[in-house]
Structure formats: C-alpha cells, structure tokens
Amino acid sequence: MAHAAPAAQGWNDCRNAWVATLEALAEKDPRIVAVVNDSVGSSKLNSFQKKFPDRLINVGIAEQVMVGVGAGLANGGRVPFVSAASCFITGRALEQVKADIAYANFNVKLVGQSSGIAYGELGATHHSIEDFAWLRPLANLVVIAPADAWETAEAVKWAAGYEGPVYLRLSRMPVPDLQVADRVFRMGRAEVVCQGDDLTIIASGTTVHLAVQAAEALALEGIAARVLNMATLNPLDEEALHQAAETGAIVTVEEASIRGGLGGAVAEFTAANRPVPVERVGFPGFMPTGSVEFLFKEFGLSSEGIAAAAKRALARKRA
C-alpha cells in the first residue's frame, strides 16, 4: 500500500473528517448505512463498524453488486454511503453508477476514496484520474471534490441531507485548511479563495492549496491571480466561470486527467460562451512509476508549475 508523506503540522487526512461526520450523522439518522467492497480500513470505517455493526454492509470484493446494493438500499428507504477506492467504484462499476444510480436517480451517496494518484507507485490501475471525465456527463449526479477537512465534513453533511445521487471524491493525501473568512459550503458554487483580476486559477480538491501558494508567489511579481475552489464539478458554477472569463485568462488545476475533467469542463464552457486562453494543469495520461510527490512535481501540480501555467495564460491573453 502506498502512503503519502506523513502529515505536517496542521495538515489533515480528510478521511478523518469524512468518517467523523458520517458517524455523527448516523447517530442521529438510523437510515444511514455504509456499503463497502472489503474497503473498511481504506475507507477508515473501522469505528463506524464497531458502533453500527449491522449498518456496515461489506459485500466483499465485488463492485458491481456493491453499487447495485446501494440502489436497492435506497429503494428500501435507507440512505447508503457506498465507499470504495475511487478507481474501482467508478471504473469497475461505471455502468451501475450510470444506470442504477444516476439514471434511476436513487438517493445514494457514492464516496470515491484515495482519488487521483494517491496510490502513487501502485500505478495507473489504482490511479483514479479519469473519474471526473466519466461522471461529469451523467445527469442527476452531483460531483463534489472537497479541498480540505472542513469542506469534506460540510460536503458529507450536505450529501446526507440532499435527496438524490452524489459522488464525493475524497483523498487520503494530507492537505492544509484553506484560509477563507466566514466559510459557508454551497453546493454548485465556486468559493473565492484569493481575490484578483489579472487571471483566474480554478482548482479542485487537493490542488486548491497549491493554487493559493502559486497566487502568493505571483503576487510578489505584481500579478493578481484570483483563485477559485471549484469543489462542485457537476453542476458547474457558470456564473463564476463567466466572471473568470472576464479576467481574460484561466488556469485549471486538478489531480485528474486534463481531458474531460475540470479543465475539460472549463474549456468547453469558455469555448462556447466566451473564448479566453485556458491552460490546464493535471495529468496527460497514464503516469510513469513514482511517488505522489514525484508525480505532482513532474506534472506541474506545484506552486511553481501552476505559476508557470499562469504566466503562459497571461502571455496568451496579451498576445
């Protein structure tokens, strides 16, 4: 099993927020159950299982029935959180996600754990960089990738209270808390993390804090970059995208494939509505062997890489 570097002071493994929130919700709402594919440990559900042994349904290593069972539990009046490594819950069970959850429009919460390249050296089979592109066209399915522990907890609470299908894309990689005053989680609305009008950096999930670092570095060079935390990928915050396009240059950053995910969505939107230069930071395809740290640096998911993409976008804006 691959592990990211140990958490630095003040950095969090957001799975702790996920499971603490789920347990607190389950105490109050007996309809909440968890469904897993032998993924109790990797979903951090051990203490949930101890507290609610009957409400942790482990179907074994069988993702198709796992997702189908989620739909059936919703039919039977339960509120299932179906939790598994995101590469498997999406890729292995994609037709179940499409037909049984999104198309049937069941009140099921799909939780993709260890998303992106969290499994580092284990390679492309265990990376989940395609999930955004696979799930984004599915009508009815809300797709949320929280950026830190606070947002993870808020997204889990929101999902539990929402009647309909949701995909929560979580990570095991430690991230710092974003510094935003008076935060309120609003599904479908981008969060302005840094103000600026020279260009807009639109980031999601584990990359938002890197975008903030890049904006701080750019500020030292007199470049005012707006940073948006685009936690919700479906539905997209089109108003925020209109405003981003008004800054004349956009960088997208995601721990995902640059094809079809956040970058794809933003490029689609701007091309159709207000063409502006868009630089996409993310992964181009199957990744070479390497640690999470190596892969992030190698493919520009770093303060330096994002700042460089910002300068490319600005150069295109001025051209």
Next chain:
Amino acid sequence: MRRTAFEMVHRAQLGHPGGDFSAIDAMATLYFGVMNYDVRRPNWEDRDRFIMSKGHATGALYTALCGAGYFPEDWLQTYMQPHSKLNGHPNRNYLPGVETNTGPLGHGFPVAVGIAIAGQLRGASYRTFVLTGDGEQQEGSNWEAAMVAGHRKLANLTLIIDRNRLQQGAGTEETSGLDPLDQKYAAFGWDVEMIDGHDHAALLATLGRAPGNKPRCVIANTVKGKGVSFMENQASWHHGVPNDAQFAQAMKELV
C-alpha cells in the same frame, strides 16, 4: 396478458415478444396471486417488490403493471412513442410500480439484493422478487449478487430464472452453457426449485410459499414465444416483431 403485450409490440413494431411470453405466466402469478402491494401507494415501504432484471421484457412488465392498476390502459397505446412513459426499458421515474431502471443485463438482481438487505435490516415483512433471463445469467454481476444473498441468508428474496434456453442469437448451452444451474445456486447457498414456468398451480405454490431460511431460486422452465405456434422456441422472436398476418394468426391462437 399475452394478447395485450403482443398488441403493444405489433403497434410499436418494436419489442421483445419471445421473452415477454416466456416470463408472463410467472408475472401473472406474482401480480395477481402472490404479491402484496397497493397501487394507490406505489412507494408504500412494506410493499412486496418485483424487479424485471431482463428489462427488455417491457411488453410483459407494462401489461402486468397496467393490469394491476398502476396506470390507465390507454397509456399502453404509447409504448415506445416519443415522450412515452413506456420506454423500451423501464424507468422508475416515468412509471409508478417500476422499482428500478433496468435494461443492461445483470443490473436488477444486485439491486434486488440491496432491497432485500434493507428489509432484513428493518425486520420488515416485505418480499422481493426478481426475474432474470437465463442468458442474462452469463453476466458476472449476477454471481456477485448470488454470493452476497447466499452469504447473508436473504430469505426474503426470490430469484426467478426464466429458463427458456434461448438467448438472442442461439441456445444458451451452445453459447456459454449454464447447466447445471440448480447445482450452481445450491452451492451458492440458495434453496433451489425447478418448475414448469407455464404451470400456474406450480408457480403459485412455489412463489406463494412463505420464505424459508435461505434465498429461493426458482428455475422456471419455459418456452420462448410460448402460446404462439410459429414463435415457440424460435430465437428470432427475441426481438422479432409481427407483421399484420402474423399478428392476426397469433391473436387467433391466444384465446
């Protein structure tokens, strides 16, 4: 019911009449002899559930749901027309009485397992019935579902396998053989019964019997296209549709 289903297929010139006719006796037994439901409360939490896992058999499913009173008879006229609630495969968001959306094979059975687990968790009395085709059993997801149901002793779950021995292009045994299906389900922890799937007395006795302590698998030996001489045991009637002469002939035979 066969007449109604065939009228729909003839009108639409679309459908899967062969599989409608093999499954329809089991469905008639469930909806009009076994299941406990209330069409005025389609979401009543303690209703018995039926899931048509072979979602293409909408001729049979819609005929049963309409006969039960879930929607008015004139809706049948719209089968597969633009914006019809009667899509080629069933959609729960269009029609009351449809428990889940099916169509791709191997989906209904896992969902039925989830419904049965929900009932078991709540100590509810409702039963869950799911009907799959026999060719459909070639989908691996069914065996994931069979394993989970056997492991959890979901006695409130009944699987009916419409064993007409034909899939869309050929026989099941020449395509990817299923036999011995009974031994396979027994090995997965199920009670297994093999019956004549067109014998209403046998269907009623088996499907109506109270649950035991394991999930129940009913292998219903059936005839694809049952009831119409030129359709019986012809794989071409999987999604074949009748011309006017064939329709008239069939209506003469289906009395």
